[in-house]
Amino acid sequence: MTMANLEKRHLIDSKNLSGESYFTSILHEAYAYGLLNDSEIENIQLQCIKFLAYKSERYNDGESSSIRVEAAESIMKSNLYTIGLYLKSLPDADCAVSELKIGKIPEMYQKGRVLINGKVHSAKHFYIMAKANKITTLNYTYNATLDEGIGIFFKAYNPDYAAHEVMASIDYQLCNPVTDLTGVEFVLKYLENLFIENEFCSYFDAEDIHHLLSGYDEGYKDLLINIFEQLVTATLRCTLANRSVLKLDSLKEEIERLQDELAEDDDYLIALKIHKATEKVLRELRITTLSLRRYIENSLPRITSSIVNAVRTNTLGKTFVSPTNPDLKPKIQFLSSAKMDDKDYREFINELLICRYSSDKLALIKEKVKSFGDIEDLLFDARLSEEEITSVLDIFRDVEIAELIRRHPFKSSIQAVDLSETEQTLRLYVKSYVDQLTTERQERIFGLVNHLMVDER
Amino acid sequence: MSFEIMGISSALIQKQSVAELEKCNDLTAQFGLRLSQCDAVDLVKTRNLALKDNGRIEFGGGVIEKIIREFCNSPYLSMHNYAESLHDLTDMFYYYKNETLDLMSDDDLIKFMKQRFDGICQGSLELLSGRELANMARNIRFGYTSEYSEDLACNEEGEDDDGES
Structure with missing residues (x-):
C-alpha cells in the first residue's frame, strides 16, 4: 500500500450525519464520541440562543421585543441549517468539530450565508440550463414543475429567516430522488439531476x-x-x-x-x-x-x-x-341526431314529471325522444329513480352506453367533489348499471369508450 | 442537547428582569407608585406565563418596563391598583400582540392602550380589553386603521348622502 492510498481515520462516521440537520447531528456525534464536553456544548447552545435573539430582533425590525414561538423556531432552524451548510463545506467532520470548538456562531453563520448565496446562484444557472434542454412532452407534472413550480422557489426563498425551507411546487419525480437534503441544497441537487435526465432524453426524438x-x-x-x-x-x-x-x-x-x-x-x-x-x-x-x-x-x-x-x-x-x-388507433365518431325544440322539450319534461307509473314514463320516452342528446338531458331533468334510469339505459346499445360513460365517467367521491349532485348521482347509477352487465359486454363497452373520438364542437 | 427555545428563560434572565423593574421605581416614585421586590418577581412570572399562554417568546425584558413608563402618569393608577393593573396590562399586551398578527409595534400598542385607558375607558381594564383592544385588533386584521369605527364610517356616509341631496 502506498502512502497515497492511506486514508485518514475519522472519529465521526460521516454516514451517521444527517444531510438535512447537519449541525445538530454533528453535535450529537461529537458529544457521543467525547469530542465536545458539556461546557462546550452549553457554550454553543448559548451562542445559538443569543444569535437567535439578534435575528429575531432583525425579523421584527426592532419594533417588537417578543416573537411567536413558531416564527422563532423557524428562524432557529434556518440559522442551524445555514451554519450546518458551512460546516459541511469543511474537509471532514473532525474539522467541523474543531471549528465548533473555536469558532463563533455568528461568524460561522455569515460564512454559511455566503455559501447559500453561491448555491442560489448555481441553482439559477442549473434552472436556466434545465429549461434550455427541456424535452417536448405532454406530461403535465414535468411541464408544470419545470415551467412554473421551481421558478416559485427563486421568488419565495427567504435565506435569512427560512433558509431550510423549499418554497417550490416540485411534483415531477426524479429517477434518483433527492433525499436527506433541504432548502437550497435540495433545489440545487434536484435541478442538477433534472438537467442530467433532460440531457439523456434529448438523445431521442x-x-x-x-x-x-x-x-x-x-x-x-x-x-x-x-x-x-x-x-x-x-x-x-x-x-x-x-x-x-x-x-x-x-x-x-x-x-x-x-x-x-x-x-x-x-x-x-x-x-x-x-x-x-x-x-x-x-x-x-x-x-x-x-x-x-x-x-x-x-x-x-x-x-x-x-x-x-x-x-x-x-x-x-x-x-x-x-x-x-x-x-x-381506429376512431369512432359518435353523432347524435338533432335535439328537440326547447319548448317541446319543456312540455315533454312536464308531461314526464306528472306521470305516475314508471312504465308510462318509459313508454313516453320511447315514443317522443329520438336523439341521444335529449335522453342525456332528461336523465338529469326528469327526476328519474335508479330503477327508471336503469330501464332507460336498457334501451341503449353498447355504443350509446360507451358515449354516456365517456361523457360522464365515474369518479370517486373525492374526485367528484366539484360535480353537481345530479351529475354525481347519474354517474353512480351508470356505474352500477355497467357493473351488473356481463363481463363480455363490459369489455366491449370499455373498448368502444377508448375508440370514441372526443367531440370538438 | 436541546435547541428547543421554550426552555430558554433561565433564572439569570429572570433575576435581571426583576432588577430592571425595581429600577423603574425611581421614575414612578414621583407619581406615588412603587413595586416591591415581591411584586416585581410576580410580574416577571406573569409575563412568562402570558408569553407561554400566547405562544410567544421574548429575548431580554423590556415590555413591562415600557408599560410602566407609559402608564405611570395615568390618573387612574394608584398604589392600590398599581401592581394588579400591571399584571392585567401585561397579559393584555401579549394577547393583543397575537390578535393584531404582530402588525403593530410594541410602542404603538402600548401607546394605544394608554390613550384608551386614560380616555374613553376611564381606567376600566375590562373596557380596554373587551371593547377597545378587541375592536382595534379586528380593524387591523381586516386591513383598516386601528382607529376605524363602523359607526363613524356609517355617519360619514350618511352625511355625504345628505350633502349630495
Missing part, C-alpha cells in the same frame, strides 16, 4: 418519446411518471433485443422472447445482462459525459429490480413497453 409513453399509458400526460426511467428501460429493452436504441421500437414477440430468455436466468445474471446492455447503450448513444454516465449507473439498481420483478411475475410487457401511436 420527441415523437418517439410520445409514442413510448403512450405505449406505457395513453393517459400518461396526467401520470406521475419519470420519463428518463421509461427511456432508459426502453433502451435496455432495445439492446437486449439487439435493436437500435434510437427509435425505441419493439415487437410484442421480442418482449415475449425476452421474457422466456430472462426467466431462465437468476437475479444476478439478469443484473449482469442489464449492466452489459447499459454499457452498450452508452456506447451506441456515444455518451461520454461523466455525470450522465454516473447518473445512469445510479439508476440501474431501481430499474434492474423492476425488470427482475417483472420477469418473475411474468409481466415483462408492462415494464418493457412497446411504443404505440395513439393517432393510428
Whole structure:
C-alpha cells in the first residue's frame, strides 16, 4: 500500500450525519464520541440562543421585543441549517468539530450565508440550463414543475429567516430522488439531476418519446411518471433485443422472447445482462459525459429490480413497453341526431314529471325522444329513480352506453367533489348499471369508450 | 442537547428582569407608585406565563418596563391598583400582540392602550380589553386603521348622502 492510498481515520462516521440537520447531528456525534464536553456544548447552545435573539430582533425590525414561538423556531432552524451548510463545506467532520470548538456562531453563520448565496446562484444557472434542454412532452407534472413550480422557489426563498425551507411546487419525480437534503441544497441537487435526465432524453426524438409513453399509458400526460426511467428501460429493452436504441421500437414477440430468455436466468445474471446492455447503450448513444454516465449507473439498481420483478411475475410487457401511436388507433365518431325544440322539450319534461307509473314514463320516452342528446338531458331533468334510469339505459346499445360513460365517467367521491349532485348521482347509477352487465359486454363497452373520438364542437 | 427555545428563560434572565423593574421605581416614585421586590418577581412570572399562554417568546425584558413608563402618569393608577393593573396590562399586551398578527409595534400598542385607558375607558381594564383592544385588533386584521369605527364610517356616509341631496 502506498502512502497515497492511506486514508485518514475519522472519529465521526460521516454516514451517521444527517444531510438535512447537519449541525445538530454533528453535535450529537461529537458529544457521543467525547469530542465536545458539556461546557462546550452549553457554550454553543448559548451562542445559538443569543444569535437567535439578534435575528429575531432583525425579523421584527426592532419594533417588537417578543416573537411567536413558531416564527422563532423557524428562524432557529434556518440559522442551524445555514451554519450546518458551512460546516459541511469543511474537509471532514473532525474539522467541523474543531471549528465548533473555536469558532463563533455568528461568524460561522455569515460564512454559511455566503455559501447559500453561491448555491442560489448555481441553482439559477442549473434552472436556466434545465429549461434550455427541456424535452417536448405532454406530461403535465414535468411541464408544470419545470415551467412554473421551481421558478416559485427563486421568488419565495427567504435565506435569512427560512433558509431550510423549499418554497417550490416540485411534483415531477426524479429517477434518483433527492433525499436527506433541504432548502437550497435540495433545489440545487434536484435541478442538477433534472438537467442530467433532460440531457439523456434529448438523445431521442420527441415523437418517439410520445409514442413510448403512450405505449406505457395513453393517459400518461396526467401520470406521475419519470420519463428518463421509461427511456432508459426502453433502451435496455432495445439492446437486449439487439435493436437500435434510437427509435425505441419493439415487437410484442421480442418482449415475449425476452421474457422466456430472462426467466431462465437468476437475479444476478439478469443484473449482469442489464449492466452489459447499459454499457452498450452508452456506447451506441456515444455518451461520454461523466455525470450522465454516473447518473445512469445510479439508476440501474431501481430499474434492474423492476425488470427482475417483472420477469418473475411474468409481466415483462408492462415494464418493457412497446411504443404505440395513439393517432393510428381506429376512431369512432359518435353523432347524435338533432335535439328537440326547447319548448317541446319543456312540455315533454312536464308531461314526464306528472306521470305516475314508471312504465308510462318509459313508454313516453320511447315514443317522443329520438336523439341521444335529449335522453342525456332528461336523465338529469326528469327526476328519474335508479330503477327508471336503469330501464332507460336498457334501451341503449353498447355504443350509446360507451358515449354516456365517456361523457360522464365515474369518479370517486373525492374526485367528484366539484360535480353537481345530479351529475354525481347519474354517474353512480351508470356505474352500477355497467357493473351488473356481463363481463363480455363490459369489455366491449370499455373498448368502444377508448375508440370514441372526443367531440370538438 | 436541546435547541428547543421554550426552555430558554433561565433564572439569570429572570433575576435581571426583576432588577430592571425595581429600577423603574425611581421614575414612578414621583407619581406615588412603587413595586416591591415581591411584586416585581410576580410580574416577571406573569409575563412568562402570558408569553407561554400566547405562544410567544421574548429575548431580554423590556415590555413591562415600557408599560410602566407609559402608564405611570395615568390618573387612574394608584398604589392600590398599581401592581394588579400591571399584571392585567401585561397579559393584555401579549394577547393583543397575537390578535393584531404582530402588525403593530410594541410602542404603538402600548401607546394605544394608554390613550384608551386614560380616555374613553376611564381606567376600566375590562373596557380596554373587551371593547377597545378587541375592536382595534379586528380593524387591523381586516386591513383598516386601528382607529376605524363602523359607526363613524356609517355617519360619514350618511352625511355625504345628505350633502349630495
